[in-house]
Amino acid sequence: MSLNNKDHNKPFTVITTHINADFDALACMMAAQKLYPEAVVIFPGSHEKTLRNFFIQSMIYLFNMVNIKEIDLTQVKRLILVDTRQPGRIGKFASIIERADVEIHIYDHHPPLENDIKGHYEVIETTGAAISIITQIIKEKNIPVSADEATIMCLGIYEDTGSFTFSSTTEKDFMAAAFLVSKGANLDIISNLISREMSYEQVGLLNDMLQAVVHYTIKGVDVAVTNVSTETYVPDFAFLVHKMVKMENLGAFFAIARMANKVYVVARSRISDVDAGLIVAKLGGGGHAFAASATIKDMTMAQTEKQLLDILYTHVRSSKRAKDLMSSPAIKADAQTTLEQARNLLTRYNINALLVIEQKNGQEVLLGYISRQVIAKAIYLKLDQACVHEYMSTELGIVKPDSELSEIQEQIIENKQRILPVVDKGKITGVITRTDLLNILVHQADYRKLNQPDPFKEEINARTRNVIRLMDERLPDDIIRLLKSAGEAADELGYGAYVVGGFVRDLFLVRSNEDIDIVIEGNGIEFAKKYAKIHNARVHTYEKFGTAVVIFPKGFKIDVVTARLEYYRFPADLPIVEMSSIKLDLYRRDFTINTLAIQLNPNRFGTLIDFFSAQKDIKEKAIRILHNLSFVEDPTRVFRAIRFEQRFGFTIGRLTSGLIKNSVKMGFFQKLSGRRAFNELRQILEEENPTPAVERMHDYDLLKIIHPDIKPTRKLIADFTAVKKVLAWHDLLFLDxxxxxxxxxFMMLIRQFNKQKSNEICQKFEMAPKYQVIFCKERFIADQCLYWLSFNKSLKNSELYRELSGFKVELLLYMMAAARRESIKKIISHYFTRLRQITTSIKGKDLMAMGIKPGPVYREIMDAVLDAKLNGQIKTCEEELDYAKVFISLTMNT
Known part of the structure; x- marks a missing residue:
């Protein structure tokens, strides 16, 4: 029905509801006509297709309905809103709600929100369906209701209460339904519409929803999210969501669907911790705490999902508090308790971690905690008489008795904390263990499948994501091809293949790194041989360690490792190797940032695997070890920690820093072989700017490993700065x-020492003879030359050449850096860039052609020609020959 032309500009009353109207909204609009007989009904936007078919085909005669395009909004003087009061859900009518001449009446059952429309007349009650409110008014006013009207009104109650099964159902809903049945509501029609069969398209979409569902544990609450996409609109999406909630027994469920050019979000919640209406309202939609929806036009599905997750992490709330979860009293150990005594305490009380305290002024001071695994490993390494404070974890968060579950979960899970003290006014009142937290989460989410993975097991589940796009953006095509080929070769052998470590780390840091390590779950050597054969490459194998190196025709190398677990028999020992999985292989690595892996097998190519929160530590720029005895097992990791910290601009974590200091104090570096210590020092000195790393070594009292007298004095820092400048200057010359x-x-580092001490340092580090020659012999000759140059500045080119030509590149650069006067640096630079490359064209055969017999005179002549060329007296080959002839003539005559 439409208005007559003569009525178009007449002031009138409009009844409307929310976009995507359901049966409850439809029923409310029809019922509102009985309270406002002069009003017209207008949909603000689309509505469910089944709903539209229903009333168009059978009961449109009950509605005084007008298309919104046919009215002049300026003529609307009274607006009746049913089943909504959100301005973002009423379409074009939102433009008139602020007008002073518009009277607004509201009938709604939704919980209040900040931006709700304020009505001049409001009837707002907590019911399962909004139509129950208007039904009660109709009953009280004794307004007649036909059987068809009662059927539509009752249909709205059945839909919005889930046939009276939703927890939001109230007594008023039952009473309203009973009244409508008494007026002739047809339950057969209602049953057919509520229990409708699904179409082929709906079945397919529901299957896609099931396949795409992801469970998120947010502040201890399980929230399921799915997303699907279809090029055409599939009706009754809300019905499919309701169906899936029942099928999967979900507590909180958010479904995102892209249909044609719009994104739809439908939410259902059966738990008080998740308010679906509040969360979906943040997306521009609305609804109840248990059911809500939104239609989004200006965002992609991916953007919508990201925003939804952000909202969920902000607005999901848990009702549990620390005092509800904690175990009391807390079992504690004094800081001076030995590891053996601590082990006995754990056994006596059957617990897995101890709080470590000390007494100060009669008060307990919490220092940290120590776990059963750390104690067991330390005792295995024969440290049973060491004190617990030496190996405790000091990065220890605490909570108050009223702390929420979200804070507890973050401390235990995100910070990988095994035990969480509950502290009230400085007093330890109890502890929360991972088991305590797990028990409450299982109880809280008991509707979840029993076979869901347990995130609190000792074997941490990996965080995974697809990084193919990132790889394509940041890696050369030939590297991508090699990685894909490795995955295919491993697949043919039935092995898992992963690229791991620094290569993956630097991918995220946007740093070039072609040092590729591939870990094979299987026989790494067998894989390497097959892979090398495919690429016509050579392979070197190391059976003892299960490793291999594949060398490609152009010299490019890939290291292959069999997935393995390393263990150590005593501090600073070489590792014993056992076969293991990728998870255990990554666990043996030094720092969390080096534990990322990307799977290479074709069916999962580009899947990033993160067992140890490496992405989080990269984001936070933190260097953290994987376990507290890491530096005991391998003290060289301390040097790597310093190197990575300075290279990436990261910070060594507080616990890691404390354990470094402890390893130095315990003297574990004294047990290192000189060769292993020197290898790590050399890598630090290979960094672009090793000065900060050397200073950090001093902070940890590590320079004494080289020699007790080495300190980062102002002079040494200045020397290192000079070396950096000289090396940068050299590299810019682009010499091959x-x-x-x-x-x-290193020459600058030990410059203060004489030959004897220098030799002792070289012997200590088990240096190769060629390095001992440089540091203990040639360096001193270079220093003598430098001293000589300072008193002989006005030199001919030939004299300078004779003085410097015997020095290696490294020694020349050392001399330039060590020279304090700019004039001396320029002299050496002049030789390096100009004189060093000058050679003569004249050969022995040319002298023979002049009739000169071979002998020592040849060298004398050649040197004379070279001196003349260096001094600019001659330039061409002809001039060299002429000069030689004159020199021979004068020499012969003499």
Whole structure:
């Protein structure tokens, strides 16, 4: 029905509801006509297709309905809102709600929100269906209701209460339904519409929803989210969501669907911790705490999902508090308790972790905690008489008795904390263990499947994500091809293949790194041989360690490792290797940031695996070890911690820093072989700027490993800065020559020592003879030359050449850096860039053609020609020959 032309500009009353109207909204609009007989009914936007078919085909005669395009909104003087009061859900009518001449009446059952429309007349009650409110008014006013009207009104109650099964159902809903049945509501029609069969398209979409569902544990609450996409609109999406909630027995469920050019969000919640209406309202939709929906036009499905997750993490609330979860009293150990005594305490009380305290002024001071695993490993390493405070974890968060479950979960899970003290006014009142937390989460989410993975097991579940796009953006095509080929080769052998470690870390740090390590779950050597054969490459194998190196025709190398677990028999020992899985292989690594892996097998190519929160530590720029005895097992990891900290601009974590200091104090570096210690020092000195790392070594009292007298004095820092500038200058020359950067820094580091002490340092580090020659012999000759140059500045080019030509590149760069006067640096630079490359064209055969017999005179002549060329007296080959003839003539005559 439409208005007559003569009525178009007449002031009138409009009844409307929310966009995507359901049966409850439809019933409310029809019932509201009985309270406002002069009003017209207008949909603000779309509505469910089944709903539309229903009333168009059978009961449209009950509605005084007008298309919104046919009215002049300026003529609307009274607006009746039913089943909503959110301005974002009423379409074009939102433009008139602020007008002073518009009277607004509201009939709604939704919980209040901040931006609710304020009505001049409001009837707002807590019911399962909004139609129950208007039904009660109709009953009280004794307004006649036909059987068809009663059927539509009752249909709205059945839908919004889930046939009276939703927890939101109230007594008023039952009473309203009973009244409508008494007026002739047809339950057969209602049953057919509520229990409708699904179409082929709906079945397919429901299957997609089931396949795409992801469970998130947010502040201890399980929330399921799914997303699906279809090019055409599939009706009754809300019905499919309701169906899935029942099928999967979900407590809180959010479904995102892209249909055509719009994104729809439908939410259902059966738990008080998740308010579906509040959360969906943040997306521009609305609804109840248990059911809500939104239609989104200006965001992609991916953007919608990200925003939804952000909202969920902000607004999901748990009702549990720390005092409800804690175990009391807390079992504690004094800081001076030995590890053996601590083990006995754990056994006596059958617990897995101890709080470590000390007494100060009669008060207990919490220092940290220590776990059963750390104690057991330390005792295995024969540290049973060490005190617990030496190996305790000091990065210990605490909570108050009233702390929420979300805070507890973050401390225990995100910070990988095994035991969480509950502290009230400085007093330890109890502890929460991972088991305590797990028990409450299981109880709280008991509707979840029993076979869901347990995130609190000792074997931590990996965080995974697809990073193919990131790889395509940041890696060269030839590297991508090699990685895919590795995955295919492993697949043919039935093995798992992963690229791991620094290569993956640097992918996220946007740093170039072609040092590729591939871990094989299977026989790494067998894989390496097959892979090498595919690429016509050579392979070197190391049976003892299960490793291999694949060397490609152009010299590019890939290291292959069999997934393994390493264990150590005593501090600073070489590792014993056992076969293991990728998870255990990653656990043996040094720091969390080096534990990322990307799977290479074709069916999961590009899947990032993160067992140890490496992405979080990269984001937070933190260097953290994987376990508290890491530096006991391998003290060289301390050098790597310092190197990575300075290279990436990260910070060594507080616990990791404390354990470094402890390993130095315990003297574990004294048990290291000199070769292993030197290898780590050399890598530090290979860094682009090793100065900060050397200073950090001093902070941890590590420079004494080289020599007790080495300190980062102002002079040494200035020397290192000079080396950095000289090396940068050299690299900008783009000379096609290799040199050892670290040797220049090391010469500067030990410059203060005489030959004897220098030799002792070289012997201590088990240096190769060629390095001992540089540091203990040639360095001193270079220093003598530098001293000589300071008194002989006005030199001919030939004299400078004779003085410097015997020095290696590294020694020349060392001399430039060590020279305090700019004039001396320029002299050496002049030789390095100009004189060093000058050679003569004249050969022995040319002298023979002049009739000169071979002998020592040849060298004398050649040197004379070279001197003349260096001094600019001659340039061309002809001039060299002429000069040689004159020199021969004068020499012969003499």
């Amino acid at each position: 020559e290799e040199y050892l950067r670290w040797t220049v820094y």
